[in-house]
Amino acid sequence: MSTLPLEGIRILDFTVVWAGPFATMLLADFGAEVIRVESLQYFPSVTRGLLPRPDAALARQLPGYAGAYPEHDPGPRPWNRHPMFNPHARNKLSMTVDLSRPKGRELFLKLVSLSDVLVENHSARFMENLGLTYDVLSQSKPDLIMVSMPAFGMSGPYKYYQGFGINVESVCGLTWLRSYPNGDPTETSSTLHMDAASGAGTAFAILAALHYRQRTGKGQFIDFAQAENLMQQIGEILMDYPMNGRSQRSLGNRHPVMAPHGCYPCRGHDRWVIIAVADDAEWERFCQAVGNPPWVRDARFADSASRYRHQDALDAHIAAWTQQHHPWEIMERLQGAGIASGPVMRETDLFTDPHLKARDFFQIVTHPEAGTHPYPGIMWQMSKTPATIRRPAVRLGEDNDYVYRELLKLSAAEIAALRAEGHIGMDFLGKDTPHARNS
Secondary structure, eight states: OOOOTTTTOEEEEEOOTTHHHHHHHHHHHTTOEEEEEEOSSSOOOGGGTSSSSOOHHHHHHSOGGGGOSGGGOOOSOGGGSOTTTGGGSTTOEEEEOOTTSHHHHHHHHHHHHTOSEEEEOSOHHHHHHHTOOHHHHHHHOTTOEEEEOOSSOSSSTTTTOOOOHHHHHHHHTHHHHHSOTTSOGGGOOSOOHHHHHHHHHHHHHHHHHHHHHHHHSOOEEEEOOHHHHHHGGGHHHHHHHHHHOOOOOOOTTOOSSOSSEEEEEOSSTTOEEEEEOOSHHHHHHHHHHTTOOGGGGOGGGSSHHHHHHTHHHHHHHHHHHHTTSOHHHHHHHHHHTTOEEEEOOOHHHHHHOHHHHHTTOSEEEEETTTEEEEEOOOSOOOSSSOOOOOSOOOOTTTTHHIIIIIISOOOHHHHHHHHHHTSSOSSOOOOSOOOOOOO
16 A cells, blocks of 8 residues: 555644634545544534534424434434534544643643644634643644634734634625625625635645755744635735726626626526636637527627627527526537536536546545445545545544553553543533634
């Protein structure tokens, strides 16, 4: 078996919700030993199930992922069965410790001394309140790399402001851009770009710091402001204001230059297709693909600039044509002509999609408490070091024995005492509600 690129790197995962866990998932996929540091006293992560022990009837009533336990049944340990947590908890380990007690703090600092990286994405005051800032932790591990990824960074007037994806995206200006034309920001969906973007950015920052440490022997602290990372991804919108004095808002499915460029209704119930025509050469191929009906020779559609000015009329003609065909038929016809097009897929479409099947994207994973299901697979494949889902989503405290016995070298008697004190276990004790944290 080939050695994965990050084997030998140990990462302490102090993350919650999505952005932080997504970062550590990427690193775990490619071989890093990622140990989630969790607690039996404080609800471990809002996405381990949102509620400590909801009953099945309540779970069925909860909307969206809030009630999306397998078969709508939270089970005796709902924190191990939730689909918001389990996809990004693969290939990881979990240990539990009570950091509010001196002994727990002592053991945690020892674990830090044996690790390479610590990642956390709580609000900025969280680690300060625990007394576990980089200055403290680096005393146990001088070459430690630590990443804090609060919503707005570790300095400035917003430092202690809390944030989930929805309010951070609004502060960054993305919510203003994601609403429908002539609509308002209340129309944006709760599918948030910021979390995944922050996760990928954090993973990259960690790899850069590891490379620096390899060259110099020095660790460092990474101040990762999720808002600033997100704003880099709408740079052209931001620069349009100081350069041209324009404040942009949503174009919906349209494009600043391309026309046609949109989402069109198709044959079948609530079926849609995306079509994007980049230039005049593609427009000619599009006209041929749709059979050269008379309307394509309308003078209003003669060139890119004219088509852009008359998009409403153009879209009406295209929609009349797309409504006669299924979206997959349109995709095949237009892609055959070299034009970007694709159906708007539902979840059921993705699981039956022949392309994803051919690439073995979804992987069947058996979880001891959540059952056997197809999961989204590895995000990219490397020819020399291919990664897989080596183990299912980690259960709360599943690797306590490994951490306490093998890493910390504690005796059976010491482990038994820690278990009796509430440090070690696999069942949430429910003494607190979820902390307010960043996503």
